[in-house]
Amino acid sequence: MHSTTNIVIAGLGGQGIITASDILAEAAFRAGFDVKKSELHGMSQRGGSVTSDVRFGERVLSPMVPTGQADVLLVLEPSQVEINRPLMRADGVLLTTDVIPPDALKNKKSLNVAMLGALSSVLEIAETHWLAAVHAHLAEKLHRLNDEAFAIGRRASASMPG
Amino acid sequence: MTDSLTESRQLLSGDDAVALAALHAGTTLGVGYPGTPSTEILETFDRLGGRAQWSPNEKTALEVGIGVAFAGARSLVTMKHVGLNVAADPLFTATYTDVDGGLVIVSADDPGMASSQNEQDNRRYARAAGIPMLEPVDSQQAYDFTWLGFELSERWKIPVMLRLTTRVCHSLTPVQPRAPISPKAVNFRRDVPARVMIPAFAKPAHHRLRTKLAEIAAWNEAEGPMETEMGSQALGIISTGISAMHAREAAPEASHFTFGLTYPLPIARIREFAQQFERVLVVEEGDPVLVEELRAAGIPVEGKTERFRFGELDVARVHRIVTGDDSEEPAQPKGKPPELCPGCSHRNVFHALRELDCIVAGDIGCYTLGVLPPFSAMDTCVCMGASITTGLGLRHALPQEQARRVVSVIGDSTFVHSGLTGLAEMAYNPPETGHLVMILDNETTAMTGQQEHPGTGRSLNHERADRMDFEAVGRALGITHVELIDESAKNVDLKACIADCLARNETALMIVRQPCVLAAPKIRLYEKAADQQCAAAPAS
Numbered sequence: 001m002h003s004t005t006n007i008v009i010a011g012l013g014g015q016g017i018i019t020a021s022d023i024l025a026e027a028a029f030r031a032g033f034d035v036k037k038s039e040l041h042g043m044s045q046r047g048g049s050v051t052s053d054v055r056f057g058e059r060v061l062s063p064m065v066p067t068g069q070a071d072v073l074l075v076l077e078p079s080q081v082e083i084n085r086p087l088m089r090a091d092g093v094l095l096t097t098d099v100i101p102p103d104a105l106k107n108k109k110s111l112n113v114a115m116l117g118a119l120s121s122v123l124e125i126a127e128t129h130w131l132a133a134v135h136a137h138l139a140e141k142l143h144r145l146n147d148e149a150f151a152i153g154r155r156a157s158a159s160m161p162g
Numbered sequence: 163m164t165d166s167l168t169e170s171r172q173l174l175s176g177d178d179a180v181a182l183a184a185l186h187a188g189t190t191l192g193v194g195y196p197g198t199p200s201t202e203i204l205e206t207f208d209r210l211g212g213r214a215q216w217s218p219n220e221k222t223a224l225e226v227g228i229g230v231a232f233a234g235a236r237s238l239v240t241m242k243h244v245g246l247n248v249a250a251d252p253l254f255t256a257t258y259t260d261v262d263g264g265l266v267i268v269s270a271d272d273p274g275m276a277s278s279q280n281e282q283d284n285r286r287y288a289r290a291a292g293i294p295m296l297e298p299v300d301s302q303q304a305y306d307f308t309w310l311g312f313e314l315s316e317r318w319k320i321p322v323m324l325r326l327t328t329r330v331c332h333s334l335t336p337v338q339p340r341a342p343i344s345p346k347a348v349n350f351r352r353d354v355p356a357r358v359m360i361p362a363f364a365k366p367a368h369h370r371l372r373t374k375l376a377e378i379a380a381w382n383e384a385e386g387p388m389e390t391e392m393g394s395q396a397l398g399i400i401s402t403g404i405s406a407m408h409a410r411e412a413a414p415e416a417s418h419f420t421f422g423l424t425y426p427l428p429i430a431r432i433r434e435f436a437q438q439f440e441r442v443l444v445v446e447e448g449d450p451v452l453v454e455e456l457r458a459a460g461i462p463v464e465g466k467t468e469r470f471r472f473g474e475l476d477v478a479r480v481h482r483i484v485t486g487d488d489s490e491e492p493a494q495p496k497g498k499p500p501e502l503c504p505g506c507s508h509r510n511v512f513h514a515l516r517e518l519d520c521i522v523a524g525d526i527g528c529y530t531l532g533v534l535p536p537f538s539a540m541d542t543c544v545c546m547g548a549s550i551t552t553g554l555g556l557r558h559a560l561p562q563e564q565a566r567r568v569v570s571v572i573g574d575s576t577f578v579h580s581g582l583t584g585l586a587e588m589a590y591n592p593p594e595t596g597h598l599v600m601i602l603d604n605e606t607t608a609m610t611g612q613q614e615h616p617g618t619g620r621s622l623n624h625e626r627a628d629r630m631d632f633e634a635v636g637r638a639l640g641i642t643h644v645e646l647i648d649e650s651a652k653n654v655d656l657k658a659c660i661a662d663c664l665a666r667n668e669t670a671l672m673i674v675r676q677p678c679v680l681a682a683p684k685i686r687l688y689e690k691a692a693d694q695q696c697a698a699a700p701a702s
Binding site: 025 | 172233300307329333334335336395404407408410476477478492493496497498499500503597
């Protein structure tokens, strides 16, 4: 019964980690999975490290990704890669902002959504669920910007070697 | 998150699930004090159309909630675990009184101290105060148990505590809501012996409380929320709250028993479960509350070793508990520590205090970060409001040249919460050298996410409210030197002002004001909206 997909999103306070994990959880929920998402608030809002766990599958128990079991580690800030690496499984996927071509984004604040675009190409969740989730979590005036950011990330990741 | 929370099955945090349930269950008033991880409950309740308000502190919040319940209406009172200490005084007597309307008190515990000064286990409070406690495992149960809490509360006329923990408060899990009901019409019912706790009435009230608890225990045995998942005969695991989820994942082969009304315990049901297994293990986060109670009842259960008393549990740690692995655990990766925001006005204050080599009695809030480099300018931090009174104690006892360097530093929301009486103490029992209290007024409750308080001049929903005037309060309480410093006026020499106050033998209050850099844009919007509303309102 090992059908749970484990994703950890990491970065620093202010980068939109929580929003990104909310969108991922929502997309998986819309795709019909049982979903649990866990995060820590508080002191981390003052520029400190932030991580958020999203787990989905047929039935999810604990909301926290067990150490060494993240199928994907998505990191928005290079300094946070090494400290979170132990969370990944041996054959897990590490997604860093290197996948996004420099200067591709009109607004740097949409980096989190671009990274979700990159993530979307390695998960079995239909694009319509992703876009609906992005729209549900961001202000309407930002929809176009984020749709573009998502598409940039999705294309970039799909064309990644390996 | 969208605002369409009243739709069918949806993904909600535990906090939002409580708010939605409170709305659906016809709660007349939600009241509390912001504290991670409980803060979002009232904010969401307000956003969904519920009536919610921030109180100056948890004691006042609970007392307002008790009044609402005395009136026969449902009330929800929210706070973080340490807030329950502040509310403990009314709590211990509220359980003696008969509440007509449902009263649900939320305690949001923080095992692992993600953002708290201790990791107290508030299951102890249920036992100490004699209040029934419900512990959900996820958002669905947070929703269901909020309803159940009101129902039990009204049936037995007793407050009920809903104990959440960080991972329930802030985890998103699916929730299926039920059909909403409307608040009841209420009418005052006089019942002096049940509500006036003089000794003559309190003595029988204590007996009534124990009778109620016995009845609730019987109900719990018969129809309380509980779940058994049968697996191996070799190992039976008893767990509650989020621990139950970790346990089911860590030991899928074992048999599991989880119950939701965790005080008073369904002892007979637990005994019945425990009898079936060679080995029975209690998996619980925090203190060994359950294991001690079950052993006292003669149920031979195994608990965790002392190392697992500290911090949160997770699947890996529960796996260690199950397998009896008490070896050293791998160190947690150290993340980047938080810091005061760029442009934060508190930075200037801590630089000045550092340069003057002050002994700084600190308090709870963003500014507690003044303890970290590059400032390293805080020497004590105990609980809300303790900066003022601890500073006074230091002044009373230290030799004069050191006493003169002591400064108390407190935030605006914390000052309203627990600083007022400290200031009264300072005026009443001034140390020989006098004392200096600095209110770092950033015009919001910044640490928990920019909530309003009586000093901001806006209510929970950011509409206009009366504003507490800290200068006038200082003068009215009898502080001899009161000064308001506007940090945005660039010509202020903060260091000179502090040095000047320290040189005199008088009680001094400095209010250093500059809006929180994160909150300032929102504050401008709220103020604009409030002004427009005032202008549009007809003159009364």
